Amino acid sequence: MGWLWAIIVGLVLGVLARAILPGRQNIPVWLTMVFGIIGSLIGNAVARALGIGETSGIDWGRHLLQIAGAVLIVALGTPLWAQIRGRRHTA
Template identity: 45%
Template sequence: MEISGIISAVIIGIVIGVLGRLVVPGRQHIGVLVTILVGILAALLGSAIATGLGVADTDGPDWIEWLIQIALAALGIAALDRTRGRRH
């Protein structure tokens, strides 16, 4: 992977992580770095799922791929928040 691909993955991960965090109700007890990591993983996994479903490449914006990525980020953030909440 080239440096431009890594930078785009980080930027997309930040956006996906923040959007996923906004979807989850209440205050989350995870840090910004964890949010970004969850966003990056959700973006990569969501792209793979969208490709498998055949909805990754469309003529316009890839709304379905974005929705899959945001949903995965929200699930990841909610799951991590629950595990962090139990430890405290």
């Protein structure tokens, strides 16, 4: 069940990250989900390092860090995806 939640959260965070970033991110849905999962893992690691990984109630700080991680990964990953995809078409 943990993997199912990771996929759902990854998709939601990836879509939120794409909505936050200006312009159009020309990446497929599966890559949006992967970027969201990676961003979530980065956000969780930063939250744990800051000591806010587990709190009572809603973990707003952790959730904000997860979204920030997803935005970062989508922002960095989209141009890489375009570059890789462009190389495939010219080869």
